[in-house]
Amino acid sequence: MIFAAKKTFKGGVHPLENKHYTESCPIEPVPTPRQLVLPLVQHIGAPCKPLVQKKQTVALGEPIGRSDAYVSAPIHSPVNGVVKDIALASHPVIGRTTAVYLEAVPEENPPRIPQPQRFDEHFDPGTFTPEQICTAIQEAGLVGMGGAGFPTRVKIDPNPAMPKHTLIINGCECEPYITCDYRIMLEWTWQILAGIRLAARAAGCQTVRIGIEDNKPEAVKAFEQALSRCRCEEDIQVVVVKTKYPQGGERQLIRAVLGKQVPTGGIPPQIGVCVLNVATCAAIAEAVVFQKPLTHRVVTVTGRAIARPGNYYVPIGMSVQDLLAHCGGLTERAAKVVLGGPMMGFAIADLTTPLTKTCGALTVLTREDVTEPKYARQQTACIRCGRCLAVCPEGLNPTKIAHAVKHFRMDRAEQYYLSACIECGSCSYVCPAHIELAGYIKTGKLLKAREKKRLG
Amino acid sequence: MFSQIIVSPAPHTSQNLTTRRLMADVLIGLVPAMVASAVFFRFRAVLVIAVCVAACLLSEWICNRLRRKPNSLGDLSAAVTGVILAMSLPPAVPLSVAVIGSVFAIVIVKMLFGGLGNNVFNPAMAARAFLTASFGAAMTTWTVPATIDSAMPTVQASNVEAVTQATPLAWSKMALKGQATPEQVHAQLKDVFWGQVGGCIGETSAAALLLGGLYLLVRKTITCHIPLAVLLSAGIFAAVGRLLKPDVFVRPDFHLFGGGLMLGAFFIATDPVTAPLSVRGKWLFGIGVGLLIMLIRVVGEYPEGVMYAVLIMNAFTPLIDRLCHTAPVGGKPHV
Ligand code: SF4
Ligand code: SF4
Numbered sequence: 001m002i003f004a005a006k007k008t009f010k011g012g013v014h015p016l017e018n019k020h021y022t023e024s025c026p027i028e029p030v031p032t033p034r035q036l037v038l039p040l041v042q043h044i045g046a047p048c049k050p051l052v053q054k055k056q057t058v059a060l061g062e063p064i065g066r067s068d069a070y071v072s073a074p075i076h077s078p079v080n081g082v083v084k085d086i087a088l089a090s091h092p093v094i095g096r097t098t099a100v101y102l103e104a105v106p107e108e109n110p111p112r113i114p115q116p117q118r119f120d121e122h123f124d125p126g127t128f129t130p131e132q133i134c135t136a137i138q139e140a141g142l143v144g145m146g147g148a149g150f151p152t153r154v155k156i157d158p159n160p161a162m163p164k165h166t167l168i169i170n171g172c173e174c175e176p177y178i179t180c181d182y183r184i185m186l187e188w189t190w191q192i193l194a195g196i197r198l199a200a201r202a203a204g205c206q207t208v209r210i211g212i213e214d215n216k217p218e219a220v221k222a223f224e225q226a227l228s229r230c231r232c233e234e235d236i237q238v239v240v241v242k243t244k245y246p247q248g249g250e251r252q253l254i255r256a257v258l259g260k261q262v263p264t265g266g267i268p269p270q271i272g273v274c275v276l277n278v279a280t281c282a283a284i285a286e287a288v289v290f291q292k293p294l295t296h297r298v299v300t301v302t303g304r305a306i307a308r309p310g311n312y313y314v315p316i317g318m319s320v321q322d323l324l325a326h327c328g329g330l331t332e333r334a335a336k337v338v339l340g341g342p343m344m345g346f347a348i349a350d351l352t353t354p355l356t357k358t359c360g361a362l363t364v365l366t367r368e369d370v371t372e373p374k375y376a377r378q379q380t381a382c383i384r385c386g387r388c389l390a391v392c393p394e395g396l397n398p399t400k401i402a403h404a405v406k407h408f409r410m411d412r413a414e415q416y417y418l419s420a421c422i423e424c425g426s427c428s429y430v431c432p433a434h435i436e437l438a439g440y441i442k443t444g445k446l447l448k449a450r451e452k453k454r455l456g
Numbered sequence: 457m458f459s460q461i462i463v464s465p466a467p468h469t470s471q472n473l474t475t476r477r478l479m480a481d482v483l484i485g486l487v488p489a490m491v492a493s494a495v496f497f498r499f500r501a502v503l504v505i506a507v508c509v510a511a512c513l514l515s516e517w518i519c520n521r522l523r524r525k526p527n528s529l530g531d532l533s534a535a536v537t538g539v540i541l542a543m544s545l546p547p548a549v550p551l552s553v554a555v556i557g558s559v560f561a562i563v564i565v566k567m568l569f570g571g572l573g574n575n576v577f578n579p580a581m582a583a584r585a586f587l588t589a590s591f592g593a594a595m596t597t598w599t600v601p602a603t604i605d606s607a608m609p610t611v612q613a614s615n616v617e618a619v620t621q622a623t624p625l626a627w628s629k630m631a632l633k634g635q636a637t638p639e640q641v642h643a644q645l646k647d648v649f650w651g652q653v654g655g656c657i658g659e660t661s662a663a664a665l666l667l668g669g670l671y672l673l674v675r676k677t678i679t680c681h682i683p684l685a686v687l688l689s690a691g692i693f694a695a696v697g698r699l700l701k702p703d704v705f706v707r708p709d710f711h712l713f714g715g716g717l718m719l720g721a722f723f724i725a726t727d728p729v730t731a732p733l734s735v736r737g738k739w740l741f742g743i744g745v746g747l748l749i750m751l752i753r754v755v756g757e758y759p760e761g762v763m764y765a766v767l768i769m770n771a772f773t774p775l776i777d778r779l780c781h782t783a784p785v786g787g788k789p790h791v
Contacts, residue, residue, distance in 0.1 A: 262786055263786045264785075335461060343469070348463065349463045370469055371470045371472055386738070393785070394785055426467075442465060
């Protein structure tokens with residue numbers, strides 16, 4: 001076994017995992033905060049329009065934002081409360097956006113406690129038709145909870161032009177620090193499994209593969225036991241993949257599990273594959289069986305500069321500062337507050353920023369974690385060492401792209417396949433000159449999008 | 457309270473590796489060879505190394521001052537250039553020549569091109585080429601290592617009066633010209649491996665260079681591609697020659713351990729700035745260097761070819777980079 005090549009992709013990096021802060025913390029509910037801010041953009045696709053007005057009372061689970069576009073997901077209220085305002089709010093990814101401000105009385109909103117025990121091996125996905133499943137997923141406002149935030153319905157809707165045959169479940173959690181998926185894999189195994197089977201039924205996939213990194217043997221065991229108890233080992237199998245960043249990237253995971261490569265610029269359905277994150281699967285089960293919209297999610301609060309790290313079941317829309325306060329606040333050593341993990345997360349300065357559907361972690365890094373050259377932002381000259389090329393999981397030439405973007409040569413950047421970058425950040429991570437390669441590439445993509453808009 | 461909190465693009469952490477650390481590792485990798493040179497050439501070697509390093513550091517400092525750029529001595533690349541240049545000079549080189557070489561390397565080859573990362577040619581090798589062209593005599597006077605007495609074969613360099621001690625490559629040249637048999641030359645192999653022969657300050661001891669090169673590989677300061685490509689291509693070239701004409705060609709191991717090949721393979725050709733970026737490019741580059749070294753040694757007028765081989769391939773680096781421009785893993789996008 002030792003010599004058997006582990007399933008993986010080419011390239012990648014091995015950042016310090018640092019999962020020990022929270023990997024043994026069970027998922028805990030948090031008290032409902034007084035104010036929640038729900039941005040109307042929490043997914044990729046058309047932004048929602050508000051369905052509520054100022055001073056209107058809303059009930060838990062009531063939709064408050066919706067769009068008629070196909071690629072979109074409605075947004076629901078996580079509390080019983082009153083709409084205080086509809087105004088701009090900080091958004092971790094797109095800067096500022098319209099949001100619904102809700103006011104809630106904590107006494108009327110007891111903390112919501114996850115109830116995964118409602119699912120077991122007797123669950124039968126056959127009681128729901130594929131259409132029912134798809135509609136329920138759409139109505140619940142499900143989006144990919146691993147970070148990308150693509151509406152789940154769009155992903156699993158059967159498409160006759162590109163039939164899907166394999167469903168891959170992403171349980172890699174390759175980002176350092178984050179343990180929310182790990183905890184739900186241990187604690188909500190049955191619920192995830194129910195969601196997987198529903199999704200497979202809706203998407204028409206016969207084969208299901210659950211990809212888990214080999215640093216999570218407990219999770220592998222939990223799934224293998226559950227699978228043998230519900231006798232679906234035939235169709236659903238756990239695939240252990242190598243622990244490496246970005247193993248949980250969609251294209252990398254498909255490569256590792258199936259040995260197939262999604263074409264550059266293409267999408268997984270082109271090769272008949274659909275990838276869902278474990279947290280999304282858990283939400284699918286709730287949405288379809290109990291018609292519960294996506295209003296809460298597990299968020300890992302972690303890092304050396306946090307007094308009480310842990311995995312919390314948080315209402316979406318809670319502000320970063322409220323959650324931090326619940327976890328004992330920041331210590332003096334905090335140098336960076338990151339929504340998401342250290343490799344792909346978004347550093348924020350405004351602690352009133354709300355948590356969204358796609359945010360699985362709040363990582364607070366100290367100066368040592370950030371490393372001194374990165375903290376001081378000392379970018380030195382590229383010494384052409386080639387490390388960034390060696391680690392790029394997409395086989396790109398990050399230094400050439402970054403240089404092209406730096407000089408606004410978008411044509412040159414595209415010659416080096418700017419848009420094929422998955423923004424994993426491996427290149428910036430290894431660069432001895434500490435050049436923000438991924439940062440330049442992201443800027444390049446923005447510039448390109450702007451140029452395209454301008455040219456119509 | 458949280459005045460320390462900063463915002464910057466992802467990723468928010470990095471491998472604890474800096475340019476300075478890489479250069480420091482190269483310097484550490486050169487330590488065995490420096491020790492060997494101090495053993496064989498005594499104080500003279502130490503002096504030349506010190507003079508070159510000091511001259512390089514000072515020139516870089518002055519350049520930065522004149523161009524009103526921040527001080528860049530901290531990245532240690534000037535020190536590396538100094539040591540490598542000193543290593544590739546003959547021990548008897550006049551100190552003034554060493555200083556001229558150092559200034560040329562830093563000012564002309566490195567800083568005028570834009571400093572670290574922008575130079576096209578390896579500064580140490582370009583400076584050495586300049587010195588060879590300008591001070592031919594001083595650059596070909598080889599001293600006898602202090603650890604042996606002058607019982608070794610000597611040759612009279614045609615253009616100088618001084619009695620010089622033959623380098624391993626001069627012997628192999630003699631074999632090629634029929635002035636000695638390869639077997640006579642092979643008798644020196646042990647000395648050539650340990651470094652008890654004439655030659656440039658840092659190139660004589662293949663053992664010390666291998667040790668340092670191994671250190672660089674273990675520390676992942678360099679990847680194995682370029683050294684392997686150089687050693688394999690040169691070795692295969694020499695082996696083929698030996699098979700075809702055993703009466704004039706010396707054995708491949710003699711070629712690998714003799715002259716500057718080890719120094720070149722592990723420390724000079726691997727200079728990241730002047731080598732290609734991609735793995736495939738690095739193979740091509742290394743093979744080019746190895747073959748050119750052997751071609752110059754066997755066919756050329758010079759006994760040694762590392763310097764010109766590296767410089768020629770440096771010039772090809774942009775072309776190689778362009779040749780090795782490959783499609784992403786998912787194939788070319790359809791646009
Ligand atoms: S270029 Fe893009 S895909 Fe490649 S390592 Fe950098 S961020 Fe990742
Ligand atoms: S890793 Fe950094 S220094 Fe090395 S080639 Fe890439 S950009 Fe240049």
